[in-house]
Amino acid sequence: MIDVVLSISGLGKSYDDVTAVDGLDFEIFKGQCFGLLGPNGAGKTTTLGLLEGMEEPTRGSVRYFGKPFPADYQDRIGIQFQATALQDFLSPFDNLKLFSSFYNDSIPMDQLVEQFRLNDFLHRDTRRLSGGQRQRLLLALALVHNPEIIFLDEPTTGLDPRSRREVWDIVSELKADGRTLILTTHYMEEAEALCDELLILSHGKTLLQGAPKKLIKEAGVSDLDTLFLSLTGETLVKTQEVIE
Amino acid sequence: MSSILVSLRRMKAIFIARNLEYLRDRASFGWNLVFPVLIVFALAVVFSGPPRALFVVTAIGTEALPEMVNFPGIEMVSDQEEKALDRLSRQQTDLVLKIVDGSVGYWVNGNSASGAILELLLKYTEDRPLQREETDGAAIRYVDWVVPGILGMNMMYSALWGVGYVIVRYRQSGYLRRLKATPLTKLEFLSAQVLSRLLVTLTASAIVFVGTNLMLDYKMVGSIILLLITALIGGLAMITLGLAIACRTESKEFADGLLNAITFPMLLLSDVWFSLDGSPEWVQMIAQVLPLTHVLEAARAVMLDDAGFTDIAPNLGLLCGFCAVGMGISVRLFRW
Numbered sequence: 001m002i003d004v005v006l007s008i009s010g011l012g013k014s015y016d017d018v019t020a021v022d023g024l025d026f027e028i029f030k031g032q033c034f035g036l037l038g039p040n041g042a043g044k045t046t047t048l049g050l051l052e053g054m055e056e057p058t059r060g061s062v063r064y065f066g067k068p069f070p071a072d073y074q075d076r077i078g079i080q081f082q083a084t085a086l087q088d089f090l091s092p093f094d095n096l097k098l099f100s101s102f103y104n105d106s107i108p109m110d111q112l113v114e115q116f117r118l119n120d121f122l123h124r125d126t127r128r129l130s131g132g133q134r135q136r137l138l139l140a141l142a143l144v145h146n147p148e149i150i151f152l153d154e155p156t157t158g159l160d161p162r163s164r165r166e167v168w169d170i171v172s173e174l175k176a177d178g179r180t181l182i183l184t185t186h187y188m189e190e191a192e193a194l195c196d197e198l199l200i201l202s203h204g205k206t207l208l209q210g211a212p213k214k215l216i217k218e219a220g221v222s223d224l225d226t227l228f229l230s231l232t233g234e235t236l237v238k239t240q241e242v243i244e
Numbered sequence: 245m246s247s248i249l250v251s252l253r254r255m256k257a258i259f260i261a262r263n264l265e266y267l268r269d270r271a272s273f274g275w276n277l278v279f280p281v282l283i284v285f286a287l288a289v290v291f292s293g294p295p296r297a298l299f300v301v302t303a304i305g306t307e308a309l310p311e312m313v314n315f316p317g318i319e320m321v322s323d324q325e326e327k328a329l330d331r332l333s334r335q336q337t338d339l340v341l342k343i344v345d346g347s348v349g350y351w352v353n354g355n356s357a358s359g360a361i362l363e364l365l366l367k368y369t370e371d372r373p374l375q376r377e378e379t380d381g382a383a384i385r386y387v388d389w390v391v392p393g394i395l396g397m398n399m400m401y402s403a404l405w406g407v408g409y410v411i412v413r414y415r416q417s418g419y420l421r422r423l424k425a426t427p428l429t430k431l432e433f434l435s436a437q438v439l440s441r442l443l444v445t446l447t448a449s450a451i452v453f454v455g456t457n458l459m460l461d462y463k464m465v466g467s468i469i470l471l472l473i474t475a476l477i478g479g480l481a482m483i484t485l486g487l488a489i490a491c492r493t494e495s496k497e498f499a500d501g502l503l504n505a506i507t508f509p510m511l512l513l514s515d516v517w518f519s520l521d522g523s524p525e526w527v528q529m530i531a532q533v534l535p536l537t538h539v540l541e542a543a544r545a546v547m548l549d550d551a552g553f554t555d556i557a558p559n560l561g562l563l564c565g566f567c568a569v570g571m572g573i574s575v576r577l578f579r580w
Contacts (some may be wrong), residue, residue, distance in 0.1 A: 063466040074426060075427055081421065084422045
């Protein structure tokens with residue numbers, strides 16, 4: 001039997017009069033790459049924040065192996081935020097050293113540098129990194145302590161095709177390594193290529209859930225965007241369109 | 245459409261967008277209106293009153309003072325004997341008077357020309373018997389007076405902006421949120437900020453202190469250890485004040501306004517550039533609740549009067565109180 005890592009029940013989050021997440025129920029299994037898919041404003045990032053323990057739910061719950069978050073939950077997860085600033089004047093080397101020091105056990109620096117291909121810019125000011133280099137560094141920082149669950153919030157947004165492919169390769173390696181991955185994206189190709197299970201969100205609610213190929217097959221459509229369009233009348237952003 | 249018109253249209257769009265952004269940031273907008281008004285009022289209050297007197301006479305007690313003290317150009321102040329004589333030895337007052345059993349006792353500083361003129365005037369106008377005593381001591385040069393003020397001011401800016409503004413910048417850029425996603429605790433983060441800034445502040449102050457002393461040879465008669473303790477506790481008080489300001493503030497522009505609101509009164513009322521002796525009592529009372537006042541009082545006492553630990557203990561105690569309150573507020577209210 002596959003372990004349920006996170007079980008989400010009746011999860012909701014409201015800010016004043018805006019409901020960002022509205023009654024979500026789903027489970028995430030160990031070793032799964034779980035995707036939250038939806039257009040901007042669908043509630044992906046807020047849902048991710050609730051699963052990370054960074055946000056408090058207004059209603060419902062998130063349970064970790066059937067229990068409330070343990071005190072050391074932050075030690076067990078790695079997060080790559082959608083937009084993360086780093087301290088000015090620090091290099092990737094300095095940042096890896098800094099973030100490694102937050103944890104009792106961390107992956108050796110050499111291993112991280114090799115895995116995320118940071119060697120070419122290891123001692124460069126982070127303000128001078130390209131989008132792809134920066135994203136690889138942020139992934140390395142999220143994984144510096146070898147976490148059980150990895151959260152990636154739109155890891156390829158704004159990247160060129162080559163950089164996007166590099167991030168996909170890294171995510172695929174992590175999948176092959178048996179890590180539990182939870183990622184948000186609004187790129188269909190990315191969701192289809194990387195995710196074992198998808199939760200399609202619209203206006204904070206679950207629209208559809210299932211394996212990408214199964215969802216497409218059952219709906220009798222050619223791709224996820226067509227499926228989304230048929231459900232909501234809205235269109236998701238195609239990766240190629242964004243790049244172009 | 246010509247390229248100039250296109251350019252003007254774009255400029256207009258940016259101009260309007262920036263104005264809207266500014267007007268909609270109500271905190272910053274309000275502050276930009278209120279702050280200059282506060283400055284004008286503060287300066288008007290502090291510098292109001294009659295022109296400065298030619299001579300300063302300090303009386304110990306207020307009964308049956310000589311007629312001389314009513315002459316134009318003479319400012320009369322009252323003080324305790326010990327403090328009055330200290331001021332006389334530094335030529336911060338020109339003559340000290342004390343009425344004892346129907347005779348007029350007075351002290352002059354043998355090195356003071358102003359004291360000699362007042363002594364002549366006193367002899368010419370007073371009928372009662374006079375009892376003369378003399379002290380000595382060189383006048384405090386302005387550089388001796390102002391160096392502790394400048395060091396303190398530098399410490400204030402370094403501590404408040406180096407911690408307060410930077411933390412707000414971290415928050416606005418999302419860096420604090422990234423740190424929140426690690427096991428790093430608030431206390432660890434805040435303590436590291438305090439220690440880092442303290443090291444920077446003390447090192448910078450030490451370099452300025454030694455460097456300027458080599459060039460200006462200003463007065464430093466007290467214990468260097470006591471001065472270091474004063475700088476340490478004073479720096480901590482300023483840094484924790486910066487933390488308290490930054491613990492919830494989310495806008496850099498608003499933080500800038502708040503920091504100015506804290507630093508400007510200290511710049512004006514904490515004896516940085518000039519002494520507030522002779523200013524209204526309520527102004528001096530306000531000065532007493534500002535941490536920089538106590539840093540400078542203690543530093544000047546050590547540097548100019550060779551004060552011991554017990555002399556500056558009240559100042560240091562108050563600064564420790566500022567530290568405790570600032571750190572308490574920061575740890576309790578801090579938001580990543």
